[in-house]
Structure formats: C-alpha cells, structure tokens
Amino acid sequence: MTKKTDDLKNIPVSPVAKVPTPTAAQSPQAPASVITVKEDTTLATVSMVLGIVSFFGFGLLLGIPAIITGSIALKRKYPGHGMSLAGVITGAISSLLSILFIGLWVVIVIFAINHPQTHDYNPNSIDQGSTQMHIEPFQT
Numbered sequence: 001m002t003k004k005t006d007d008l009k010n011i012p013v014s015p016v017a018k019v020p021t022p023t024a025a026q027s028p029q030a031p032a033s034v035i036t037v038k039e040d041t042t043l044a045t046v047s048m049v050l051g052i053v054s055f056f057g058f059g060l061l062l063g064i065p066a067i068i069t070g071s072i073a074l075k076r077k078y079p080g081h082g083m084s085l086a087g088v089i090t091g092a093i094s095s096l097l098s099i100l101f102i103g104l105w106v107v108i109v110i111f112a113i114n115h116p117q118t119h120d121y122n123p124n125s126i127d128q129g130s131t132q133m134h135i136e137p138f139q140t
C-alpha cells in the first residue's frame with residue numbers, strides 16, 4: 001500500500017460524523033404530513049334522514065328517494081351500513097303506509113260518489129222562529 005492510504009486509515013473519526021443505519025427491527029419514520037382518508041357516509045346519512053322525515057307527512061315524496069339512496073349505498077358497500085339499512089326500511093314503510101292511505105281515500109271518494117245522501121237538506125225549510133226542539137216518541 002501507499003503512504004497516502006495508510007495515512008487515511010490512521011485518521012480518527014469523530015462519533016458525530018457517523019450516521020446510524022436502520023436495522024430490520026427499526027423502521028424508517030413516517031413523513032410529518034400523513035394524509036388520512038375520511039370515510040364518506042353521505043349517502044347513508046341522506047338515506048336515513050329522508051326515511052325518518054318521510055314519516056311526517058311526506059311519505060312517497062321522501063320515502064322513495066330514501067329507498068334509492070340507501071340501496072345505492074348498500075350496493076356500493078359504502079361505510080354506514082346501518083344508516084343505509086335504516087333509510088331503506090323507514091322509506092319502504094313510509095311509502096307503503098302512504099299508498100294504503102291514498103287507497104283508503106280513493107275508496108271513500110268512490111263510495112261517496114256512488115251512494116249519495118237519501119234525504120235532501122234544505123236550509124230554507126227550517127223554522128227560524130222556533131227555538132224549541134220537537135222530539136217524537138219512539139214507537140214499536
């Protein structure tokens with residue numbers, strides 16, 4: 001060997017100049033800014049809110065969108081499975097109750113059209129001067 005390389009070997013190295021290398025047990029540290037992914041439960045929340053509000057008089061108007069948004073969230077496996085399911089169930093119940101209520105009103109209207117009152121009401125036939133009520137006895 002030459003004299004230059006021998007001289008370099010004898011130079012003391014300060015401990016500050018050494019850089020430790022990570023071992024298998026040590027992992028390199030994560031960067032300071034870590035991006036976290038937030039779970040998106042928007043469709044599930046919308047479905048649940050629409051389903052609950054649909055019970056307060058807006059059955060078909062809000063029940064059907066609750067079923068649709070909840071079904072989309074369940075099909076795509078979005079987070080918020082329970083809220084999606086609640087929206088589908090409450091929307092379906094509200095829609096069915098609304099359909100039954102509308103059907104009942106249709107039956108009542110059809111019955112009223114086909115069965116008019118048998119007696120005529122004439123407000124002019126009431127005796128305006130008499131304040132006493134006439135009651136007829138029950139006859140068998």
